[in-house]
Amino acid sequence: MMTRALASLRLRLPLSLSVSAILTAIGMAAALGLQTLANLREDQGRNALTLAHAMADVQVQALRNDDVWLAYSLLRGPEGGAGDAVWILVDDAGRIFASNDPRRFRLDQPLAEAAPWLADRPAVPLDDPIGGVFPVNQGEARRILRLPLYSDGTQTGELIALLSDAPYLPRFREILIGGVIVTLGVLVVLVPIGWLWGRRMVAPLARLTDCMARVGKEDPRQMNCRLEFGDGEIGRLGRQFLAMIAALAEKEALERQMIQAERLAAVGRVAAGVAHEVNNPLGGMLLAIDTYRRSQPVDVPTRRLLDLLERALNQIQESISALLIEARADTRRLTPQDLDDVRTLAQPKLASVGARLAWHNDWQAATTLPAAPVRQLLLNLVLNALQAAGQAGRVVVHVAAHADRLSMRVENTGRPIPPERLTHLFEPYSAARSDHPGIGLWVCYQLASQLGGSIGVESHEGVTGFTVSLPLDAPRVL
């Protein structure tokens, strides 16, 4: 769980920014601290050398006069031995003459005995009158100062100082603690900023990720992804993603349309087949009834029976014919006037419903489309729309030619059609159309298909629109 949480950019980016802020601060503090320590050491060496030069003459005199106390009191300094270095004055025989650490470096003790490491390797050429400070690592000592003492060109002894870090460590620690406190103060400001900044940077990516997670689970057409479109990579990613979603939605819509078309075609074939199979015996039965009636006199009960049979058979034939829609080869071509007639034909319904109707017919071109089926198609749609719009509703009809196609659009402001019903809207006797099951839209679909065109519907809050698109140059097969 933790690993997953850490893998998320939502945590990683703010964490990275915070960690880098912390590391930078620590690095800076450490660098400053080390630099300070180096400076302190350098100062210590320089001060010690200055001090050594300052007392060199008196120490030479002390050596010459065998005045141990004078040498000692000089080395001891004003702090009484609390100085930051161990000083040793060695005479020309290599014996300790004085030191401010007299218990460790005893009077008259050979230096080789007190500090073999010091005597073994002369760190400075002893004829160098300047002396110097050299790094060592011996016990407490980190640096060593060596200054040969001369009197009249003869070396009379050597002044040695063992410099340790001890006197500077408290100061260094102080500086370090100060640095840490300042660093913490800066971090208190930087870490939240880094955290928030990181979150802000990741937020669009996180939204995109959330949105992507929904792909495949939700209808791409219904997905509503709030994405930001900056100029950055994430913005481009977002745009690409939305384009992909749109393509998916289009594909989905096409698939649905195809499935619907195939289903409707199958239904059409079944209906035609059933009608054909039923129509032949039906015709035979009607002919038999007619022949029977003509060939011999029938009494009253028989005639009633025959009439009953004939009416029932006719009803069957009508129902079958209604399913078996055929855009009959009509010799008359469609004219704009035919479509305006539909407006007139719809007037009684318009009056009974009480809705408003807006009519725009912008089509003027000639066509090979037959007049009757197109008129029927448009009339069906307008009557349905008026019914759906209801009182105080509004129906808008647009007829126009786009390129080589005749486009008819009928909109109403009635209640929207639920999505699950839209799928089965054009099927005959659709269970989805419980309010008024019928074959009106089925007929429309069949007609549009047979005329080589298409019919579609979209329904949103406020507007439900049917769009029919027919080729102006209709196929002659009809």
Next chain:
Amino acid sequence: MMPSRRHFLTMLLAGAGAASVRAEVGPLRFGLTPVVLDDQIGFLTDWAAWLGRQLGRPVAFVQRSRYREIMDLLLTGRLDLAWICGYPYIQHRDRLPLLAVPYFQGRPKYRSYLIVAADTEWQRLADLEGRLFAWADPDSNSGYLFPRYRLATDGWHPDRFFRRTIFTWGHPRSVEAVAEGLVDGAAVDSYVWETLARRDPSVTARTRVILESPEFGFPPLVAGPHLPASERERIRRVLIGQVQDPVGRVLLTELNLDTFSIETPDLYRGIAEMADRLSQVVP
């Protein structure tokens, strides 16, 4: 302003019983050796001021790090009086009239203390054989003469008993040298050691007394050979009377002394005998 101030000073000096004529002969030069705590400048200034008021003549302290330098100045008349050790006194007692002797812990006496570092095991002088030792001054009784005399009477040669000796030129320094481990032992003035212990016990606490000498005459205040007898008497009176003066008593307390008194040179016979005997052993 100036005339009135001078007038006031004159009145003050006259009131103190001073003859204003005396002021013209210059200050009384008072030599000090490290037999006392001579590093207390503030105290010395106060004492000089008090003495000057009492004597009607300014007093200037003259300090040298070696006893011998003070002795030279005193004997050649460049000092009027000095506070010196009993050892140089007996060497020059014929020429140096005794002015007064301080009382320390109720007696005009002191001792020599043989001290070692507090954290050592040494209990006797013999334990220090072959070790480092600090003398105070070659003219010091407690810090040089007595320990050498003691070594000689114990059968040692004073110059060969220790591996190495140094001079610290002062008793407080000898105490410090032992405390800091610069030397293994030292002989110091008991008055100095006790006074240091009272003033700042942190240093003396790091030392331990392993041997106390018999009592000797306390380092005396002596007059130079050229100081007139009348002046000697005046100084003597002031010193003897110091304990009666409130300021003088405070100064005596600072010095860790009880009073000054008049003693005879007999007080220093013990030192003289010791010096004689030692000179027979170590020429």
